[in-house]
Amino acid sequence: xxxxxxxxxxxxxxxxxxxxxxxxxxxxxxxxxxxMFMAIAGGGLVALMRMQLAWPGTKxxxxxxxxxDGMESGVMKPEFYLSLMTMHGTIMVFFVVSLxxxxxxxxxxxPLQIGARDMAFPVLNMLSYWTIVPACLVxxxxxxxxxxxxxxxxxxxxxxxxxxxxxxxxxxGQTLWILGMALFIASFTMGxxxxxxxxxxxxxxxxSMMRMPLxxxxxxxxxxxxxxxxxxxxxxxxxxxxxxxxxxxxxxPSGLYFGNQLLPNSGGTPLLWQHLFWFLGHPxxxxxxxxxxxxxxxxxxxxxxxPLFGYRLTVYCLYAIAALSMIVWGHHMYVSGMSPYVGEFxxxxxxxxxxxxxxxxxxxxxSLWGGTLRFPTPMLFVIGAIVFFxxxxxxxxxxxxxxxxxxxxxxxxVVGHFHLMIGGVTLMAMFxxxxxxxxxxxxxxxxxxxxKVHFWLTFPAxxxxxxxxxxxxxAGMPRRYYAFDKYEYLQWLQGSHLHVSLxxxxxxxxxxxxxxxxxxxxxRGRKAADNPWNAxxxxxxxxxxxxxxxxxxxxxEVHRWPYDYSVPxxxxxxxxxxxxxxxxxxxx
Amino acid sequence: MHxxxxxxxxxxxxxxSPFGTGWSKLMMWLFIxxxxxxxxGFLAIYGFLRLAGPSWPDRAKMFHLDFIxxxxxxxxxxxxxxxxxxxxxxxxxxxxxxxxLALTILGGLGxxxxxxxxxxxxxxxxxxxxxxPWGAPLFGACFFVITGFxxxxxxxxxxxLAATWVRSGMGLSRPEGVEVAGLYWHFVDLVWVFIxxxxxxx
Ligand code: HEM
Ligand SMILES: [Cu+2]
Numbered sequence: 001x002x003x004x005x006x007x008x009x010x011x012x013x014x015x016x017x018x019x020x021x022x023x024x025x026x027x028x029x030x031x032x033x034x035x036m037f038m039a040i041a042g043g044g045l046v047a048l049m050r051m052q053l054a055w056p057g058t059k060x061x062x063x064x065x066x067x068x069d070g071m072e073s074g075v076m077k078p079e080f081y082l083s084l085m086t087m088h089g090t091i092m093v094f095f096v097v098s099l100x101x102x103x104x105x106x107x108x109x110x111p112l113q114i115g116a117r118d119m120a121f122p123v124l125n126m127l128s129y130w131t132i133v134p135a136c137l138v139x140x141x142x143x144x145x146x147x148x149x150x151x152x153x154x155x156x157x158x159x160x161x162x163x164x165x166x167x168x169x170x171x172x173g174q175t176l177w178i179l180g181m182a183l184f185i186a187s188f189t190m191g192x193x194x195x196x197x198x199x200x201x202x203x204x205x206x207x208s209m210m211r212m213p214l215x216x217x218x219x220x221x222x223x224x225x226x227x228x229x230x231x232x233x234x235x236x237x238x239x240x241x242x243x244x245x246x247x248x249x250x251x252x253p254s255g256l257y258f259g260n261q262l263l264p265n266s267g268g269t270p271l272l273w274q275h276l277f278w279f280l281g282h283p284x285x286x287x288x289x290x291x292x293x294x295x296x297x298x299x300x301x302x303x304x305x306x307p308l309f310g311y312r313l314t315v316y317c318l319y320a321i322a323a324l325s326m327i328v329w330g331h332h333m334y335v336s337g338m339s340p341y342v343g344e345f346x347x348x349x350x351x352x353x354x355x356x357x358x359x360x361x362x363x364x365x366x367s368l369w370g371g372t373l374r375f376p377t378p379m380l381f382v383i384g385a386i387v388f389f390x391x392x393x394x395x396x397x398x399x400x401x402x403x404x405x406x407x408x409x410x411x412x413x414v415v416g417h418f419h420l421m422i423g424g425v426t427l428m429a430m431f432x433x434x435x436x437x438x439x440x441x442x443x444x445x446x447x448x449x450x451x452k453v454h455f456w457l458t459f460p461a462x463x464x465x466x467x468x469x470x471x472x473x474x475a476g477m478p479r480r481y482y483a484f485d486k487y488e489y490l491q492w493l494q495g496s497h498l499h500v501s502l503x504x505x506x507x508x509x510x511x512x513x514x515x516x517x518x519x520x521x522x523x524r525g526r527k528a529a530d531n532p533w534n535a536x537x538x539x540x541x542x543x544x545x546x547x548x549x550x551x552x553x554x555x556x557e558v559h560r561w562p563y564d565y566s567v568p569x570x571x572x573x574x575x576x577x578x579x580x581x582x583x584x585x586x587x588x
Numbered sequence: 589m590h591x592x593x594x595x596x597x598x599x600x601x602x603x604x605s606p607f608g609t610g611w612s613k614l615m616m617w618l619f620i621x622x623x624x625x626x627x628x629g630f631l632a633i634y635g636f637l638r639l640a641g642p643s644w645p646d647r648a649k650m651f652h653l654d655f656i657x658x659x660x661x662x663x664x665x666x667x668x669x670x671x672x673x674x675x676x677x678x679x680x681x682x683x684x685x686x687x688x689l690a691l692t693i694l695g696g697l698g699x700x701x702x703x704x705x706x707x708x709x710x711x712x713x714x715x716x717x718x719x720x721p722w723g724a725p726l727f728g729a730c731f732f733v734i735t736g737f738x739x740x741x742x743x744x745x746x747x748x749l750a751a752t753w754v755r756s757g758m759g760l761s762r763p764e765g766v767e768v769a770g771l772y773w774h775f776v777d778l779v780w781v782f783i784x785x786x787x788x789x790x
Contacts, residue, residue, distance in 0.1 A: 120611040189622060197615050227622045232629030239633065239733065247718035248729035250633070264718075267726040272636055276629065 020130070022122035023548055027129050028108030029441055032434070034129075035100035036515065038136060042091035043508050045084045052076045054501035056483035069168075070148055081482035082151035083169045087139065089154030090177065093288070094184050095136055097426045101291040102188075102226075103132065105433050106195055106219045108441065112539035113216050115204025115556050117549045120197040128190035135183035138176050147171035153480065155277055158251035158270040162243040165258050175244060178237050185230050185237075192223040204538075206558035211577070211588075213537050213562040214314060218294030221318050222287045225325060229283035236276035243268070274336055278329035286325045288422045289389075290318065292429035293360060296385045298562070299432055300364065302535045303379040304371025305573045307563040307587065310363035317356035324353045334402045335409050343402040350400035354393065361389055372566075372573075377451030378533075381432035384459045385425050392420030395470060410480070413473025416466045424462055431458070434518070439532050443545035444525030450517040457510035464503035468496055536576045537562045561588040616768045620775045623741075627779050630737065631786060634730050645723035647788055651706075656788050659702045660780065663742075666695025667777045670749075670770045677766040682756060685766060689753045692773065696746040703739050707732070731787060738776070738783055745776045 018026060051060070059074040070080030107125065111118055119125045142149040151169030152160035160166045161174050199212075199220045212220075239250040251273045254266035301308045308314075330338065330346030338346075364386050373379075395417035398404045408414060431454075438446050473479075477490055484490045484497070531540040539546070541556050556578045564575035570584035638644055647653075673688035710731075714721045720728035752769045755761040 121615065193615055193618050193622070196618055197611050201611050201614060227618065228625060231622050231625035232632070235626050235629030235633065238737070242717065242729065242733055246729075247716075248733070249718070249726060250637070250729065267641055267724060268637065269640060272633060275636075276633070 020126060022118070022126045024107045024111050024119050024122070024125060025441070025546060025550075027125055028104050028106070030129055031099055031103030031107060031132070032105075034132065034136065035096050035104055036518075038091050038095040038099065039511070040515075041140060042088050042096055043511065045088040045091070047505065047508055048076070049081060049084050049088065050501040050504045052081060052482060053484070053497045056485045067143075076482065078482040079151055079168050080148065082153075082167065082480070083143070083149040083173065085480060086151050086153050086169070086177075087143070087149045090150075090181075091139060093154060093284070093422065094181070095132075095139065097288045097422060097430075098184075098188065098284075099132065100430050101288065101295075101426060102195075102219065102222060103129070103191060105215070105291065105295065105430075105437075106191070106223075108437065109215055109539065110195055110198055110219060111202070112440070112542065112546060112550060113213050113537055113562075114199060114202060114207050115538050115551075115558060116198060116202035117551070117555070119194050120202055121194050124190050125194055128187045128194070131183055131187035131190065135180045135187065138180040138183065142173045142176040142180070145172040145176065147173055149173040150177035155281065156240070156273075157277075158240070158243070158273050159256060159258075161273075162240060162251050162270075163256070163258055163263065164244055165261075175241070178241055178244075182234070182237060185234050188226060188230060192227045195219055195223040196227070204555045204558060207538070210312070210315070211558055211561045213294075214297040214308070214311070215291065215294040217315055217318060218290040221322050222290045225283045225290075225322050226287045228326065229280045229287075232276055233280035236273060240273070271333075271336060274333050275329070278332045279326075281332065282329040283325045285418070285422050286321060288426050290321070292385065292426040293389070295429040295433045296382050296389075296425075297360075297364060297367070298537070299378055299382045299436055300367045301563045301565050302436075302533050303374050303376070303382070304368060305374075305565045306367070306371040307565055308363075309366035309369070310359070311561065311563065311588070314360055314363050317359050320356040321353060324349060324356075328353060331400055331402075331405070334405045340402070347400060347402045351397070354397060354400065357393055361386070361393065364389075376435075376533075377446070377448055377455060378432045378436040380452065380455040380459075381428045381435065384455065385428035385432065388420045388424035388428060388462075391467070392417055392424065395420070408473060410478055411473035412469040412477045412479055415479050416469030416473060419466045419469070424466065427462075428459075431455075431514070436533065437539075438518075438521065438525075439528030439544055440539055441545060442522050442525070443528055444521050445528050445532065446521040446525055447517050450513055454510060454513050454517065457513070458507060461503045461507035461510065465500050465507065468500050468503075472496055472500075531576075534572075534574045536564050536574050538577050541576055541578050560586045563588070610764060612768050613764060613771070616771050620771065624775065624779070627738070627782070630734050631782060634734060634786060637726055637730065641724055641726060643723055645720065645727050650710075650722045651788055653788060655702070655706065656784065659699055659706070660784050662695055662702070663699045663777050663780055666692045666699070667774055669695060670773045674763075674767050674770045677756075677763040680763075686753060686756055689749060689756070689766070693746055693749050693753065696742055696749065696773075700739060700742055700746070703735065703742075707735075735783060735787070738779060741776045741779070745773050748772060 017023075021027060021030075048063070051058070057075060060071065061074040063071045063076075064074035067080065070077055070083065107119070110116075139149075147168035147170070149169055150156070150161070150173040151167045152158075152174060156174070156177065160170055164170050164174075199216060203209075203212075239248070242248040243250050243252060249265035249268040251270050252263065252265035252268045253270070256263040256265060297308060297314065328346055328349040330342060331350045334343050334346075375383075395413065399408055399414060399417060435446055435451055438444070472493055475490075475493060477484065477493060484493065528544055530544045532544070533540075538556060538558065542550050558577045559580050560575065560577055562577055564570070564577075564579075564584070564587055566573045567575050567584055567587055570579075575584045669688045669691040673685045673692060676682075676685040676688060710728075715728045715732075717729050717732055719725050748769050752761055752766055756766070
């Protein structure tokens, strides 16, 4: 009874309905739009960086007026480049991809795909969103404090992050960075606890764990990994704050000079931070990519009209990846002064992870085999995600081997590798997800024509950028430099910088097409049918767009797995999860 | 009377309820895991710094171990009174539960008072975040940060317990609420056992 009345009554006021809403769908859309906004910010930062790298030292008078400190009289200062780079990385990893995939799709899809009316703790959910908003503002605002934004990299290595006199950005910018990250971690923890509890405890009748779509599986595992990996980083961040403002030396050894001045610290070591950071940092990359893989896997059967290949094996592989991802962080530290034996341990663990990763990739390709393929916009992006996953993973093998990584570490090869992975796969999956679930969110379709143009601009431009970076890295070009024109051995690469920058501007520009399509379609898009893609998963069994409470009086009952397409003996090529066994045979 | 089973039944329409718990208890367990990992992080850092550090102060000279033992005893006793309160709440003996909740709160406050005393005597002897008259300055830094972090947990535990006490006085609290608050309290006590061992004994 209580359930029902909750389902029927919508919150009365505009404020409770769209701003301080506890409805998981509204919160999901809020997260998604926040992520888009932050993506424009993060993209804008990198546009400035690419201008500098393509035409180093050029004077841009109008930019000098916007950033009077960092680009005094229009020429970019090296330390400003470092701030841009640091904030680009931080924003993209935590405030675009985490926010979009887990906050956006996680919130929107989890209750809808497991047959729940909302999250287990709707108020906590709202709180999680309203914690991320100040986090975003703190991060963006840090550009305008004294010294500018943090400049120690998204990895915040000490001593640059711990000594306040190290760089201009090591002053207030770095402190605000820590504050922003603390808020992010608080928000993520609230969200993650909610997701795991909801997935455990709120599934509808018949929705056993092994009948959940892989999107839900990956959200579940990603949240779990995040919950395990973020706490130690929080501990480290607290200590970093004490090093900066309390006079402690957790991460600072003795004998450190800055500006001809000996620092009084002693006893600590920056290696400690590196271990703690990467203990989070590596699992974090899986927090980002797993939901992207889940979405990719889930959309495949819809557009091939055949069941997913290797569902059970994929679930086991997800568990294997989750477990292994906690013990391979050392592969980011091969050159940090690590015993070769310890290095070998981390190398073996890393190469072990490629096995379940490859199995998942092969399952994707096998899911295409023999299907009736269709290529509307979401499917194009799904294919893009698979391609990037393959290429990025190939680079990972060389980085995972300590022997070859010693050569490649801190070059553009690494930059190319991880952008294909946490940039490319996730971006492709998020676009696929937006085009695919847009009707569920707003009751309208996005424009197919604009969507296809968007894909055919985004995908090649992305490849043009990051494949080229692999070659630059192999040629020995180091990462995190603000200009390369002073190095003789890199002169011949100047043309490739121009190539990368032009492709980057194209990529950035193409995203405005997407934004236009998105916001136009919210109001003007073609009205969507209840199940526009003819898909079997549970979210399409509710009206489109889903009402408050998701389903009417009764929650749906689940009788089969989510991939029953072209079942022999069934009518039509799609058998929704709610179809009882008496109507169509259950295959799984 | 609300039992866990009753709560689970209304909210759980499918599958098998994983641990036979309601959401709030499951949530508290998950929270404890994450919060426990924050402490695990801190203690791992402490261990790392200690192994890497050349010398470590002689704790027997630095602390009055009898006093620390008394602190520990107080906290452990408060765990016992908490367990009694939870048991009474489950049996529906609200009055008894409140009495033991009050005792638990007193135990927590006693612990905090003793910790404040210990801190102030160390500070008076010249220990700060960046210096330590007994040797390695990093020990002082670790000590203040980590025991301070734990102390803030005890304080928030006391606040949660006080809220439960007030709410149960107004008839608002369910036995599960007492139980969930109790879980957190036991966790805070358990963490102290590790801190006690690592900082004062070994
Ligand atoms: C085939 C599996 C993979 C292997 C063997 C692998 C290996 C590596 C290694 C060894 C590094 C460190 C390189 C260095 O700094 O010298 C690295 C960097 C990185 N990888 Fe991967 N990786 C794999 C998959 C992934 C995935 C799936 C993601 C993301 C979803 C990812 C994201 C990253 C990121 C973000 C970095 C750069 C971190 C930084 O230094 O800023 N990798 N990878
Ligand atoms: Cu890694």
